[in-house]
Amino acid sequence: MWATNLKIVGVVLGTLALYTLIANKIPQVQSEVPQALTLGTNVTPEQLVAAGEKVFTGIGGCTTCHGLGTRAPNLLTDEKGTGPIGVRCAKREPGKSCKQYLYESLADPTAYVVSGYQPIMPVMTRQLSPEQVWAAIAYLEAQGGTVDVTGDDIAKSKPASGGPTPGASPGSPGSPGLAAGSTDPKQIIQAAGCLACHKLEGQGQVIAPDLTHVGSRRDVASIRKKILDPGSSITQGYEKFAGIMPKTFGSMMSASQLEALVEYLAGHK
């Protein structure tokens, strides 16, 4: 029986050793606690690019989708004959420089969606600090293009009185609000990313209630309250998604923007 026992122990230990060995032979990646990225006004393009690479392949999680071309366009390599992102970024949107286009892609990814792809990219300025965002832009510019990101870009993105990170808060005192302060409700809706969950006039998703006839079931006060305090009431059938809608819209919009949006939605009978 001792021989059998030894064989059993051998099989168990051998199996454990095999699995442990394989797991130790593959690339070892530890998920580090993100360190605050400090880049002064005198930061060099090389420093920005080096920091941006870490953001791109690390905390930014960019490589998950920007790879094969099935989910999102290739950025580091050729994309359908247009070259890497640094070459093509200035040609994407008329009147927008490479830097402007890339910032828009990170801050308002649904503003321009490359043909053939879905609007699935998250708003990265909510997840990354201004330093990380601009470092990533510099890194992307370096892929075949010229890096023109400077320390001033980072400084301008930061809230005047050292507001919360990540990202600048558009509704903070002194800031113009969403969509550069526009009171055009359609621009506000686009900038706030409402259509990522709601449907309106045939556009958007169906994760949250359809807003096409929202004015027929909610009055002005109810819509305003819902925007400012999403948990105040939950539309029947959407209880499962309670808590998903951000509570920050009240602080992201100016008062005139909020009222313009509320009136616009209330008019959708």
Added chain:
Amino acid sequence: MSDVLLLVQAAADTTHAYRDFPLIGARAAVWIAAEVHLMFAAFVLGVPMFAVVTEAIGIFGGDERYDRLSKEFTRLLLVAYSATAIWGAILVFFLATLYPRFWAYLTAVFGTSMWVYASLFFVESFTLYLYYYGWDRWKKGRAKLWHWTLGILLNVWGTIVMFIANSWLTYMMTPPRDITPTTDPTTIKLWHAIANATWMPINVHRLIANVVFGGAIVGAYASYRFLAARTAEERAHYDWMGYVGNFIAISALIVLPFAGYWLGREIYQYDQSMGITMMGGFMSWLWVIQAFLIAVLFLTGNYYLWVGMERIPGAERFRPYTKWLLAVLVLGAIVWGTPHTMIADSKELAAMGGSHHPFLGALGVMSAKNTAVNLMILTTFLSFLMYRRANRRPVVPWADTGTRIQGAMFLVAAGIVLFYGIRGYFVEAIVRIGYSVYQVLAVLSCILFVTVIDILMARGAQSLGAIQWGKMPPRSQYALFILAVTFTWLMGLMGFARSGIRQYWHVWQVVEDTSKYAATPALGYAARMISVCVLIFLSLVAFVFWLGGLAEKSTFVAQGEARHVGH
């Protein structure tokens, strides 16, 4: 300020947030305690499910072997319950002493449910004592049914206990979105915290996984007793027991990926960045290891069935097919193991032309993986069907037609799986995700309808000879050991994935881990930890089995001696 909040505040003010543990560190200490506790918990939840089903087969099928088998499982539970409680206590002490501030937070939110948990554990333990010690007393007539009801109650208590514990860990992963770092934990409504996004998917996933785990451990127990058996009858009994354990484990395993898919979807819906971390971020290589383990499970499970067919008269007519089944399983495993997205530096990314390999990357996407795993499930089912039919020749007049219909069902199911797998490459992601539902439905429908036809065809079937239980080569029993070790290791790996996607958060984006162990370790370290936990668990389980053997003689009974129970 409420008393509880005062307590939390006092804990935060007067104690350090973290303490360390000698030699291995606080994280490793909590890891081992939590993991070994969870393995025992899975064992004591999975085995009662097993026991109550086998007892029912014994009662309603009139075969005393099943009743004895059920009792033998339950005997193992007695000591295992103590071990579960001991490791649970160690875990609580470690959390309270090594992570006092975080523990104070958890108790502030879940204090009430922790009291309910402790009470139910007490009730569960005494139900187990009644169930086991009343076995021989309540053996006949209506009393037997009452006894069986006790077994059901045991499962009910155990399931509720698991659901409560699951709410704590799922809250750590997916706290409701309205809870922020500044939310006073004492103001959080208990049910609001419990019913978080991943609570029910984890409940269902663990429920099924516990059945798999229970079956695998019982299989290992039976294989040990088989190898140690001194008589042919004893060997036959434990051969049969190992077969039943393996059958239940593999059957439940087939359903498990679907529950896992639901869990993954909920994680993505809750927070896309968390989902990306899990599938494409620093954990992307974990799924390659998982694929390897699943491949081992499928191959070993099928191997056990194929070897088992050697002791079934008539099975030789199916033997030529096994090489083709093996080919499908190996190809499926290779596709499933192809990485999707890999963390790489810019040079590696540029060399590959992106984060996906230019050729193999096409096999790493879900279209290919779903197709592979569904075909592997179909293949395993076919193996089982051949095993089942090995010593039977159907005599119903429509036997040939029935077999052809079964074959057609397999072909149709495989065709649907392949069709949607290929079509998935040409449609948008949102459409592609929906295709997996059609693939799963095709496979499950095939399994269901083919089984029904097979049962009808088996009526009055001509026997080609009885299964020669006990005439199994020893290598088949070592396969059962490999299955048990692999299931246990896989449980540890998936636990690491589930817990690791929180990264440097105790509670995702609510309570940050600021200890020196906040970084989530790489797979190599995790693998060493998992192996240590598995080794501790299996050593203790072996001790439990040995104790079970000391306490009472083996309960096997020869088939000829089997009496009816419950009548």
